[in-house]
Amino acid sequence: MDWNSESIDRLRALWAEGLSTAEIGRRMGISKNAVVGKAHRLNLPARPSPIRREAVPRVAVPRPAAPRIPLGREALPRETPRPAAPVIRRPAPMVAAAPAPVVTPQPTAVVRSFPRAGARTCCWPIGEPGTADFRFCTAESLGGKPYCAEHAALAYVKARDRREDAA
Incomplete structure (x- = not known):
């Protein structure tokens, strides 16, 4: 792209309108990266990041730490089953011959x-x-x-x- 004074003036005008670099590139028939590079060389004012959202403060929610898994092949056994789910026992009714509740095992990862x-x-x-x-x-x-x-x-x-x- 040859940047002549006319195209530089158009870039400055579109930049001042607040258009995105991609939109400026589409309107001028050039790539977004060409717009970014020329805007940088012209020292045009920086744009706010579309990723940063400072208007709404985030509330930090504590998360449990993930288990650390060693990386070496010899450090891990072939299959490591998770511990079985705890068995919940309920008090037996006062009838003497009542069978205990049967708990089915949970599938393990x-x-x-x-x-x-x-x-x-x-x-x-x-x-x-x-x-x-x-x-x-x-x-x-x-x-x-x-x-x-x-x-x-x-x-x-x-x-x-x-x-x-x-x-």
Whole structure:
């Protein structure tokens, strides 16, 4: 983009209107980054961040600390079940032969270390993490890639293909 005095004046006017950099770029037929760069070089006044919202103060809610999990493979056992839910016992009625209430065990989540057996197995996740049926595809991986042929086709997409999908 050649910045002549006419385009600089137009940039200053649109900037003074308070338009976003993307909108200024659309109106001038240039990229948002070109607008940001030129505004910086012209020392135009900074805009308030759209991310910061100082009008409403947030109330901090204390959260319980997450359990720390060591990163090394040897630090975690293959499967670490959660402790069973506490059994709630109710006082028995005054009848002598009343059976005790039966409590069914709750399903426990399973925490597994990364189960990739070697550098030649696919590590594509299958299922919902944290559930008992969560696992990884263990088919033979492509050379130099962490996935098998089927999952590599999903994971690696050419940049040109993505731009065509977006259009």
